[in-house]
Amino acid sequence: MEQTILHAARFIGAGLAMIGALGGGIGIGLSAQGAVQGIARNPDAAGTVQTNMILGIAFSEAVAIYCLVIALLILFV
Amino acid sequence: MADTKNEASNKKGNWKKELGIVLLVTGVLGAIGWYFFPPIMPHVQLAAEPVSHTIFASKWFGEEGFTITNTLTAMFLVDLVVLALVFAVQKAVKSGDLVPRGISGAFEALIEAIYNLSESTAGKWTADIFPYFATFFIIVLIANYMELLPGVDSIGWLAKVAPNAHGYAARGALLVKEPGHYTVVPWVRVLSTDLNFTLALALVSVTMTQVIGVKALGLPYFGKFFNIKALFTVKPFWMGLIDFFVSLLEIISELAKIISFSFRLFGNLFAGSVMLFVIGFLVPIWFQSAVLLLEAFVGVIQALVFGLLTLMFMSLATHPHGGEHEEAHA
Numbered sequence: 001m002e003q004t005i006l007h008a009a010r011f012i013g014a015g016l017a018m019i020g021a022l023g024g025g026i027g028i029g030l031s032a033q034g035a036v037q038g039i040a041r042n043p044d045a046a047g048t049v050q051t052n053m054i055l056g057i058a059f060s061e062a063v064a065i066y067c068l069v070i071a072l073l074i075l076f077v
Numbered sequence: 078m079a080d081t082k083n084e085a086s087n088k089k090g091n092w093k094k095e096l097g098i099v100l101l102v103t104g105v106l107g108a109i110g111w112y113f114f115p116p117i118m119p120h121v122q123l124a125a126e127p128v129s130h131t132i133f134a135s136k137w138f139g140e141e142g143f144t145i146t147n148t149l150t151a152m153f154l155v156d157l158v159v160l161a162l163v164f165a166v167q168k169a170v171k172s173g174d175l176v177p178r179g180i181s182g183a184f185e186a187l188i189e190a191i192y193n194l195s196e197s198t199a200g201k202w203t204a205d206i207f208p209y210f211a212t213f214f215i216i217v218l219i220a221n222y223m224e225l226l227p228g229v230d231s232i233g234w235l236a237k238v239a240p241n242a243h244g245y246a247a248r249g250a251l252l253v254k255e256p257g258h259y260t261v262v263p264w265v266r267v268l269s270t271d272l273n274f275t276l277a278l279a280l281v282s283v284t285m286t287q288v289i290g291v292k293a294l295g296l297p298y299f300g301k302f303f304n305i306k307a308l309f310t311v312k313p314f315w316m317g318l319i320d321f322f323v324s325l326l327e328i329i330s331e332l333a334k335i336i337s338f339s340f341r342l343f344g345n346l347f348a349g350s351v352m353l354f355v356i357g358f359l360v361p362i363w364f365q366s367a368v369l370l371l372e373a374f375v376g377v378i379q380a381l382v383f384g385l386l387t388l389m390f391m392s393l394a395t396h397p398h399g400g401e402h403e404e405a406h407a
Contacts, residue, residue, distance in 0.1 A: 076122060
């Protein structure tokens with residue numbers, strides 16, 4: 001019984017931990033939006049804009065990845 | 078004209094037909110495999126599993142000794158691949174052939190692309206910074222792409238696990254002596270799914286950022302962390318005090334870089350591995366290949382991001398910490 005409750009609580013906790021991925025998703029969307037607008041206005045700068053966009057995406061994605069790591073730690077450790 | 082067009086459309090039709098045949102054959106084979114050996118939810122473990130007996134158990138190394146883990150074998154494989162590439166390129170360079178071919182040609186294109194990238198960011202410090210960027214990029218790329226090899230993550234010893242864990246129930250076909258739940262401990266596991274590896278790379282990256290900062294600016298580099306100058310120069314004293322405490326926060330942001338570097342790579346690749354296992358369990362036919370394609374993309378992006386962030390932080394460290402506050406990196 002206790003084991004079952006622990007198991008259920010683990011899944012709930014992992015699901016709750018992944019709520020934080022919301023912020024990462026919003027951040028990635030915003031940075032892609034900004035980059036596309038920038039490229040549309042100045043297509044010559046596409047290369048640099050793209051590089052910086054990937055960097056920004058990596059930063060905001062890292063936050064979501066922390067949540068994922070926490071969820072995986074809850075589930076599998 | 079009409080003939081060639083007809084031929085081309087014929088060729089195209091053939092190509093589609095061949096793809097259909099391949100899909101059909103793999104689908105039928107997958108269905109047969111699925112029927113006779115139904116896929117199981119694999120046992121997922123975060124820490125690397127030991128695959129060898131204890132070695133070096135002695136007075137000096139401790140009674141427990143060491144075990145070789147499956148990510149360590151992956152490390153050796155990555156080293157071998159890098160060394161093989163090095164010797165192949167060196168041979169091509171030494172041959173005096175001005176036109177690079179094969180592997181050396183591909184390498185020249187790669188190095189040229191990332192050298193131009195680092196030159197546009199690092200400026201006159203390119204010669205110092207580029208080696209770290211290139212090393213991180215190449216080693217992480219090879220480590221990530223190991224995931225695409227068949228046999229990695231899937232061939233290994235059978236190990237007994239707890240009865241309620243996921244894994245194979247023992248059957249005659251599995252050639253095990255005692256009944257119970259078993260799981261496969263692969264001989265080779267993707268290197269980046271071990272936190273030790275990514276943490277080591279992150280430590281190297283952040284430490285060498287400080288070294289390059291000191292090399293570029295000398296001791297004033299540490300003014301970034303202990304802004305004592307602001308205590309005396311900024312006019313209202315308490316504003317200078319605030320500046321000083323803000324500079325102390327830079328130390329924390331430097332330490333956070335280690336965590337973000339290591340968790341980003343580890344999280345992406347480990348999540349990719351788990352997704353591959355789970356997709357293989359849920360949809361055993363075809364779909365795993367699509368996920369593998371996604372993993373190939375993630376692998377190269379993460380390698381590029383690791384190298385690129387190192388490049389950015391290092392070139393930021395070479396700039397003097399002047400009046401304008403423009404850095405806003407976590």
